Each structure stands twice: as C-alpha cells, then as structure tokens.
Amino acid sequence: VKDVMFDFFSFFSDPVLRGPTIGCILMAAATAMIGSITFVRQRSLIGESLAHASYPGVIISVFIAAAFMGHIEEGAVLNLMILLGACVTSLLGYWAIDFLEHRLHIASDSALCLVLSGFFGLGVTVASQMQFTHPVFYQRVQVYFYGQAATMGDSDIFLYALLVLLIALVVFFFFKQIQSCCFDRNFSKSIGIPVRFIDRVLLFLVAMAIIISIRSVGFVLVSAMLISPPIAARCFTVRFGKLFFISACFGAISGFLGNYLSVMLSLLFPTDEGRPLSLPTGPMIVLVAATLGLFALLFTPNRGVMFRSLRLFRLKERCLKETILRFLWHNSEISSEKVKILHKKLGVHSWRLRRVLRSLRKEGLVILLSHYALTEEGKTLAADIVRLYELWNIYITEYPGGSDDRLYRSADEMKLILTPEIELYLTKYRKSRLKGVQVVEPNCVGGYVG
C-alpha cells in the first residue's frame, strides 16, 4: 500500500487510512474546543497533569481486563474499559489537585506537578508488574505514551464520534453558563448560575477530551492539543463563541494535516536496511498545531507581532516628530551641532533623529538653511501641538476625573480625549492661572476647536 502516493481523497475513502484520518480530526477538534475553555481560564496546564493522571487508570483497567479475559481481544470492550479507567483516574487527579490547592494551601503549579508525577509513578509501579504477568497487554498499553493512530478502526471512530458529539452537545447547551463562569464567577454566582456544578461539567469535559486524545496523540502530548489551537484562534477573535469554533477548525486542520504528513513524509525517507521509517502521528499533529499557532501569533493583522510592532514603530515615530516640533517651537532653531545635544536630551539615537528631521523636511514642516527651523506651515502645526500638550498637562493634573494611567499620548489621541467642552474649561483654567505671568502665548489655530 505504501508504494503509491496517496491522493487527498483516499484518506477519507480508503478503509485502512480512513480510521486514523477521521479519528485524528475528531480528536483534535474536540480537544481544541475544550482547550479554549481552559485557555481563557488560564489553566492550560491542568490538561498536562490530568493526562498523566490518566495513565494509572489505563493500566489498571487493562490489568482488570487481562485478569478477566486472559487473552488480548481487539474490540470495543477493551477500548471502552480503557476510556473508563482513564476517565476515573483523571477525575481523581483533579480532585487531588483541588485538595492540595484548597485544603493544604499548596501553590497551584506545585500541586499540578506533584499530581502529574505522583500518579504517573503509581501507574509505572502497576505497569512494571504487568510487564511480567501479561506482556501482551503491557505492549498494548505502551502505545498510549505517544499514541498510535494507525490502528484505529471503524468501531473506534464510531466511539470517538459519539464522545465528540456528547462534548459538543454539552458545550452547546451550557454555553451561556460556561461563558459567564469563565469570565466573571462572582457575577454568575449572583445571577444564580450554579458555579460549582458548571465547574464539574467543565472538568468532565476536560477529562473527556483527554481520554479521546490519548489514543491518537498519547498522554505525553495531550496538553499541546489543548493549548496550541486556542492560541491560534485567539489571534483571530475576541468573542468566546467564535473562539470555540475557530479553535475547533484549527484543531481539525492540524489533526488532518498531521496525519497526512506523517504518512506522506514517511514515504520520502528511504528505507534503511528494510526498515521503513514511520513518523509518529501524534507528535506530527502536535507539530502542525504548534506551527499554525506560531504563524497566527506572528502574522495575524490584529494581534500578530509583525503588525503590532509595525504599529508601535509608527506611533513612536509620530511622537518623536511632535517632540521635535515642540522643541523647535520653543527654541526657534537647531543648528547642525545642536542635533547632537538634542539627541542626548531626547534620549534617541542621532541617526534616528536625523532621519525624522529629514522626513519632516520632506513634509515641508522644517527647513534646513544654516540651521533647522520651522516653516510657516510647521509653525502653525507646532503651535497647535504645544497648546495641546499644555492643556493635556492641566487635564491630567487638574481636571476632575482626568487622571490617566498613561501620562503622555500622541497629539492625535489627545485630540480624541479632549472634547471641545473640556478644552474650553482647560483654556479658561490655564488663562486664570497664567494671569500676571509673562508667558508667550501659542497661537490657537486648528479647525477642531468649537
């Protein structure tokens, strides 16, 4: 089968490839959806702990199955038992975390870490015994470390689809409650939402997401599927409902692509001494999801770092221009040597200062004769800016309710905040304060007054 290059659609139709593909998509979408809840509650790492806490459950349920069945049996019964066991111990793990945090007052990170490693150690202890008594079953369990999507059959898909449907339904019916509990617990308590109950529902959902995904990505990497898609989705929206949807889409895409790439890239590597290379599906899915997240963090228009730093750069540039204009208005000229003094005074690099001066000249606000000086147009604008800055100073110190956490803004922002009424008040205040003091009054020019 592996000699031919698969086309896109055969991943959904071929009876061998269909299982892993659809299974991974379902898994990733469900986990991503639940992940967006833990993400906004800032408890992303709880998935990591609960996933590891599910290990002893898997081991013990397989142990019980081995004791009853005696021989390995591919089928829904064993899978169901494994899911049940995993669910039970991850719930226990949550209870333990809760207990450590609230009764023993242990910091949340230590509690998470202790439960993670403690439960895992307990699992290993039981597993080591099973290694000798039931080696076949032990092999079967080891798969759950990194997941083994390739062996998923149609019955597994059916089971997982049911679970995903359950999760989607629960989220759909409790959406409003979940939303209000995530963002304002006290408010939701006051309007009569049973917060504790919703917490339990969420916990149940997280446990479901984990037990669905341990089969395909393995419990070492479950947390990645809970974290990466919501991170990517968060870059595109600020609405909680959309976050769910977009995050599920990203999850599904990474589930499919990871599975696809793990099959296709494995074909690219030559077989070494008859051993074909098979890239593990779980880590590939995680890689794809993380790459998507990274791209979203870098390149989305609103929150992406690229565009954000560009915007920041422009803002800084504008502020520097205003500062220079103010300086020129007060001092009437900067000779070329004075540029040096200025860059020390303003704390910017001299090359940056020169560049800004050049662009000011290009805009026709500043001319360079023997020294830098304002043009007529520049003078008008500078006077305006100086007046705004002075008014702003009065505004943040004297105006009732005018205190602002950011002391200085650019002139454009000041214009937005200083409405005509406020401006009138401030001008009057300033005039009354300046009475008797000889100060050069900047001309009040500008179309936005009144």
Next chain:
Amino acid sequence: MSPYIGKTFWEAFILFFSRLFQYLTGDSGSFQMASDELQLLTLMGIAASSGLVGTFLILRKLAMLANSLSHTILVGIILSFILMGMGDGRVDFTILLIASLLTALLTTFLTQCVSHTFKLYEDASNGFVFSLLFALGVVIATIFTRNSHVGTELIMGNVDALHSSDLRLVMYVLIINVFLCILLYRLYWVSTFDKTFSSVIGLPVTLMSYVLMTQVSSAVIGGFRVVGVLMVLSFIVAPPLIARLLTRRLGAMLCLSVCIGCLASLVGVLLSRHLLTKYYLAFSTSGLIVSCLVCFFILAALFSKRNGIVCVGIRRILSRRKLGLEH
C-alpha cells in the same frame, strides 16, 4: 553475585548498613559494590540533588517550568549531539552537561520570550513551548534512530540496567549542585523571597533564575536514564513539598527534603527486593520510590503539626469546644 538476593526488608536494611560500616572502616580491601548498592547510591544521589534544587523551585512557584524542562531535555540532548558531532553514539559526561545547559537556556528563554512578545498567559506559553520542542525532539529522534518508540525509555527510565558510569554522572551532578547551593545560598535566599528588594540592591535576579534552571535541568539529566524524565519530577517536587509541610525555615527545609528523598530511595529499593523475595512481585524500583514519596506526602499532609488535616481538625474541635464553654 549480589548478597541482597533472597533478603527481606529488614535483613536487607541491616545488611546494607553493616556493609556500609564495613566499607567505611575499611575492613576488607577487596570491597565489591553490589549492583543493588550501585542502584541505591545512584537513586540517593538523584534524590539529594533534586531535593536541593526542588526546594528553591517550589518556593519560586516554578514547578511547571521543571515539567517543561523535563520534556525539552530531549531536544537538549539531540542538539548537543549535533553540536559535538554524532561521534560513536556514546553518551558521555560533557555532552550531557552541555545538553542540560542548552535545555535550560532554551526553555526558559523561549518561554519568557513567547509570553512577553506574544502577550500570552504564562501557563499557555509554557505548555506551548515545551510541547512544540518535545514533539520536534521526538520526530527528529525518530528520523535519526528509525525507532518510533524512542521516547518510551526516556519517559520510563531503566533502573535495573545501571552502570557505574551512571553513578559517576549522578555524583558529579550532585557535587555541582551542592557546591552551587552552598555558594549561592544567600543569593538564592534573598532573590527567592523578595525579588523586588534583591533587584533594588543590585543582585543579578535574572541570572539567578537561569542558574537555578540550569541546576534543575542538570538534576533532570542526572535522573532521566535512571528513573525517566517524569518520575524525576516527583523527586524534584515531592520532598520539598513534604518538607514545606513540616517546617517553615529555609535551611531546615533544604536538609529535610534531601533526607526525605534519600529515605524514600532507601525504602523503595529495599521494598522492591522484599516484595520480590516474599511475594514474587516484580514492581519497578523507581515506581515504588515515587509511591513511597506519595505515601510520605499523604502522611505529612495528615499529621503535619501546622497544616496537617488531623491536627487542624483537632484544633478546630478544641477551639469550638472552648467557644462553647465561654458562651
């Protein structure tokens, strides 16, 4: 042939200490270290160095960073192999030391970088970074070794196939950690409990956190071949937490956590021999040690004087009775 075969718990306990005494007094010139003793000493070394660094880690609330270090150590090892040349595939001390340094720097730097530049929640960026690096590590390791189950050994460790070189590695790590902890004790102390103050008086706070992370990753490196990267986490987290329940002083907490770790190693190793001899149960030694630590923790949580559930309950009952008498 190991003298510990066929011994029960207390017999082995007594035998161990008598052999230790014999070794220290130098009675027999041709002292042969049994494989069990090798195992025990290695585990104790891991427990001691983990207990030391774990204390500071817990107090700084950075335990989950240790979790991500334990995952990214795979990338560190691969990177250091690439840096040092593939060689003959032998893992030697220098490579591992460089790996631990690289891992610590990479993980800590990337996690901070992601949460700062991308304005993400700290836990999300933590999980994001380590899962990305770990998945990358697994894929690269799979391509190099052509074995898709490469990570299992990393996670589970292999406590029954120890070599004396493992003991040497663990001892080097222990010596470095003890040395650094003694040297930087006051610095750690100040910067752990009052970050602002220590940066105001000009202490290198950021550098300290990097040094601590390097120490943690060296402890993980020391332990990953023996107990696996996940169970070494319990060595790092559990003893300091137990000590934290029992004492409130830093020095006492350091000593206690080292002692508790060593005690758990001793009990775990002896218990695994005992169970094998008496009941023919082949439990994994490292698993048993972690279980011991969990049991110790439960005991401490129940009976600790300050926070223990029993003591708090008794105090509450007594105070209620007192109040009842007053009214």
